[in-house]
Amino acid sequence: MTLEKTEVSLIGVAVALALLSLVAPNWLIFTTTLAISTALVVMGVVMLMRAGLVSFGQGLFYCLGGYAVGLGGRFFGITDALLLIVLGVAVTVGVAMILGLLVTRYREIFFAMLSLAFSMILYGVLVKSHGLGSTDGFGVVDWTILGFLPGSGESSSRIALLMALALALGVALFLNRYFRSSIGLACEAIRENEVRVEYMGISRKQVLYINYVIAAAVGSIGGSLTALAAGHVDPTMAYWTVSGEFVFIAILGGTGHVAAPFIAALIFTLVRTYAIELAPNAWQMILGIVLLLIILFLPKGIWSLFTRKKRVAS
């Protein structure tokens, strides 16, 4: 198997980030870990967008992944981070396989609203679960990775980043190939013209279903990583404003490339954290203006900056 150019650069960037984490300040390491986790969920949104569907309920899978980590540690005594993430993915895939049967029959606003409804149902159930701390949520147990306890302080957040980087790289490499596989291309074809796809002998239902389940699994990994890094889970993860944020970051980055959600999530997080520092009373306004400007000048997302340069060069 030979590596193509995108894959080489993805691996290169991941290695560069891993090396940078040795010298970067600790807060940046933590922020980057959260941005990568967010980007994974956004990746799920992008996958659906490529098939012409906008999900306002990706928080459902984000929350399932987070709660699987929290509950798995608390009630089943699992402390291995990778095992917890796998548990999250298994639960999420199970849920998505059932929900997918229903929601992939719908398009446009109906899909958006239905996905939103399911994530709000989970939110409602968690709020009513007094034993799980209701809206306060609960703490995640101290985790280990491959039998090694990362301890506390700087080394712990660096290990969390390295784990997030490795998983994100895996997902990005997979999705990069997936987007150009027959099923990935079929998704784009469905967005353009569903009827024609059916005439070509491809089952749009099957394609959308598989795409939906994979998007859910990727979102779950993002939720699990967030829970492991932040050390706390709460029902807000399934609230619709969180899902809205994912959609927003997806639009910010654009659907052009597998790296776009990562760049967009990092920019979003950095702009937000500096806005909070600079203007504690008006940070939402700064965030809003910056995002508005990006959308005005880069309607195809931040990724269009890169494609334009390439075209100019060629």
Place this chain on the structure above:
Amino acid sequence: MKKSNQRPIWQKTLLGTATSVAMASVGVMGMAATASAEESFKVGFVTFLSGGASGPFGVPAAQGADIVIKAINEGSLPAPYNTKGVNGLTLESVVVDEAGGPTKQVEEYRNLVQRQDVNAVIGYISSGDCLAIGPVAEEMKMFTIAFDCGTSRLFQEIEDPQYMFRTGLDAVADNVGAARYLAETRPDAVRIAGIQQNYAWGQDSWQDFTLAMEQLMPEAEIVNNQTPQLFQGSYSTEISALQTQRPDIVHSSMWGGDMESFTAQANVRGLLSQATAILTTGESGLHRFDGQAPNGTILGGRGPFGGFMPENDLSEWFTEAYIAEHGTPPSYPASKAAQAVLALKFAADNSGTDGVPSSEQLAEALKGAEFESVSGTVRMALAGGHQALQPMSYGEYHFEDGEAELRNVRSYPGECVSAPDGYNAQQWIKEGFPGVDCN
């Protein structure tokens, strides 16, 4: 596709400039944050500046803290805080918005400690944020004071706390106090109903209140509890449901705008002429009801705060300074924030070191200490010296000639409303308050 290739030059220049300015400013800010760390004592103050909790809690708390911080730097506080600065250093505050949920607060907390190099953190109104911050504060070894959050799980979840402190009471004290006040002043009440916001705070409050009522007023019957959504605003269905149950007492842990609108609506609908409302956070509405709550409504202030502050030099100074600045007496969140800042000054002044005290020295000084505050003498006597033990007060609202006041105020000592160390709060209530001391 072709269109996006042919951007006018001015757009390209603008984008390019914007990107480089952004990059440069990120770098400059990073440098600036580390430069000024040594000359002053920097405290991060985290409170709601946006969202539903900002109006009634977050902003008054920020204002209360601001007044005390200013006075500390001028040296104009009454004794024993009449020295300038904290441990001789100028107190500088960095205010951060608490909105956005626990994950974001963990991120911002790390940024405060590592990017802004604060020497201590005071903050957190939401219990979820407190629960998430507790373990992080311990991990990062940063002296942190929770000034308002009410969850009784805070110190259950941290084994052997070192750096996390809380200078207020938990919600158990609110509701045990409420049950005690009812048992003393309304011993004949039989039918008890409740209305709580549908989230952790409401559920916990109602649980603690009903458990305490079973012990203190075993004759009383719990007839109904309504759980409207947070920030619902209109409560006509709930009020009708409550009215059909003919309660004598309506207990509510609702806060802020929700509490005020419920009271106003229930008053107009006549519910509050049948029943007396006991509002565990009602003090924040004391100067805002303007007669919209009937006289005799029972208000709590989550401890001896706001209108329940005892008369001492500090509370008189604070009330005057707050009125002078904002035109209204301080509500309980403002006094709780002031108390946390005073605790910080106490800890810094008594750290026994020159220059900026370390988190360890601050924690050592505050652990198990007794310090003077706007709410009287505060004893850090619970959770191994990390949690304040304070009296709980309730009183009746009276509004006459445009003046609101609290009457029939009763105060219960800390040992009367808070579980001793080592007890789970709910277990303590169920076992009939072992070790209780109400005198």
